[in-house]
Amino acid sequence: MADTLHSWNPTVATTAARPASKLLKFLRRRSAIAFVMCLPLMTVIGGLVIYPAFYSIYLSMLNKSQTRFIGLSNFTYLLSRDVFWMVVEQSAIFALTAVFFKALIGLVTAHLINNLPVKGQRKWRGMLLVPWVIPLALSTLGWWWMFDPTHSALNWIINLFGGDEIAWLSNPYWARFSVILVNVWYGAPFFLIMYLAALKSVPEQLYEAAAIDGASAWQKFVHITLPMMRNIIAITILFSLIVTFANFDIVQIMTAGGPRNMTHVFATYSFLTGIRSGDLPLGSAVSLFMLPILAVSAIFILRGVRKRGREIG
Helix, strand or coil, X not given: CHHHHHHCCHHHHHHHHHXXXXXXXXXXXXXXXXXXXXXXXXXXXXXXXXXXXXXXXXXXXXXXXXXXXXXCHHHHHHHCCHHHHHHHHHHHHHHHHHHHHHHHHHHXXXXXXXXXXXXXXXXXXXXXXXXXXXXXXXXXXXXXXHHCXXXXXXXXXXXXXXCCCCCCCCCHHHHHHHHHHHHHHHHHHHHHHHHHHHHHCCCHHHHHHHHHCCCCHHXXXXXXHHHHHHHHHHHHHHHHHHHHHCCCHHHHHHCCCCCCCCCCCHHHHHHHHHHHCCCHHHHHHHHHCHHHHHHHHHHHHHHHHHHHHHHHC
């Protein structure tokens, strides 16, 4: 018993306990708890987003058979092709036009619903969210049937009024219009719900004070509503711009990039060159052209949001 007592060293025990106590203190911090809780999600993002992104960069610098490193040759080849510049033009038209009309329709409908009684708001919110809730592939297929030259419901209505049939998906310009229309129909409810939430956060006292000063409805909108919603509008537009630029389902189901490659966007052209044509490095190079465009857009929009946040603070 005495030998046991003499063999116990309090210094060693204290030294061993210190790392354990430091670990417990670290785990008790909020930041540490947050990190541990987010670790599974970070692992998933790393495996499904970050690793594929870096692998895509590596892949874009290989030849078609993926046996030789060729540097930026795939990118220079794309820049020398007229079809690729048509894809860039169409992607810009598709994304900017669709986002503009989605934002406009969302803003108008949000104001209309916000001025309804509470019971009426619930019904209209539910009905207007239906396009966004339906799976995009299924709803796009329904639109495809409406535009189909043989069974087109739209052409049937036009014929009833004595008009000529429209080649919705065969004419390049009508095909562009059709895919933009479907994207606006699908994405406008997202803007509606975001803007409606932002309108609910505007203090009612500001409108009451403006009414006392004799401000009109337009003046209230310009000087109160828009300044209070600017950050939400900017962030929503940025998110929608990223999603619209990377859109694949609508264009692929309705036109597959045709006619004459005039409705291709980056995602569908990347699929065509990488998967259908069997040139994965070239397809990766096409998809990577979206990165600088979206990065520049994000920098400008988020810089404006940060600047307005400092002014409010």
